Amino acid sequence: MAKYEGGCEHVHVTSDAEPIDNHECHCNVCKSVTGQQTTHVAFFNYDDLKVDHPEKMNRQPFNKDNPDGPLELCTCSICGAALLLDDKQHRIRVAVPNVMGYDDANFPEATYHAFWDLTKGYPKPDDGRPVYEALRPDFVWPTPAP
Template sequence: MADHKYQGGCAHVTVYADAEPIDNHECHCNVCKSVTNQQTTHVVFFNHAELKASDESNMKRVPFNAANPDGPLEICLCKDCDAVLMLDDRQKRIRVAVPNIMGYNPAPPAASYHAFWDPSKGYPKPDDGRPVYDGLRPDFVWPPGA
């Protein structure tokens, strides 16, 4: 039984949120494809302070985007087992969960739309009834950083 509304992580570090996500999409970007080896990735954004880890001192950080290692997102890994725990924003705007990779149980709800779909990638446009955008949903507003 989970202690939190949404919970993931590994045997060494629990990552959790009791707040609702601020964004929840199926990502089609090339960086997610290269990091996850998935055609699309269910990505969930939380306000930075609302996705927490039980032991941040037991996390090592690596760049999320190998082509832009100084970019804002870092992948947080468990120092003990190398489990992927979360993405952390150096600007302290968001923290990101990928439920199927980060062991979420309970998991956030299914993605509400498709983000970063690009017709030049050579596969059909999603037709599952959810909106499809070439970026984040038009009404998404980045939270202020710290």
């Protein structure tokens, strides 16, 4: 049994590695895709988030306003469940625990807030975690997997 298990009954997404980034996302794309005001997002190194049946995944652009962007939303071709965000550059794979079939309580708590700005229309988060207008300043994109 893997440390993190998500997906659906047709496609299992697993990892024994810890996320390389773990934040509460306030971006408009996450809002549009999930319907949530904020979304707990965990980035994994590309090869650390495994998919047992990639042939059963449909892919669509994650950001409808940037269809050629690097992230694709992968869904099950059988049941339509959201499975992961896949980076076409093979740097990261992304789990959204409460949307992608994971036990959200099993994930470490988000360590900061990303993509918050005054235009969001709600108060700046005040829960003791840092709040940034982008990813945390020390985040470094991993080298693409072969």
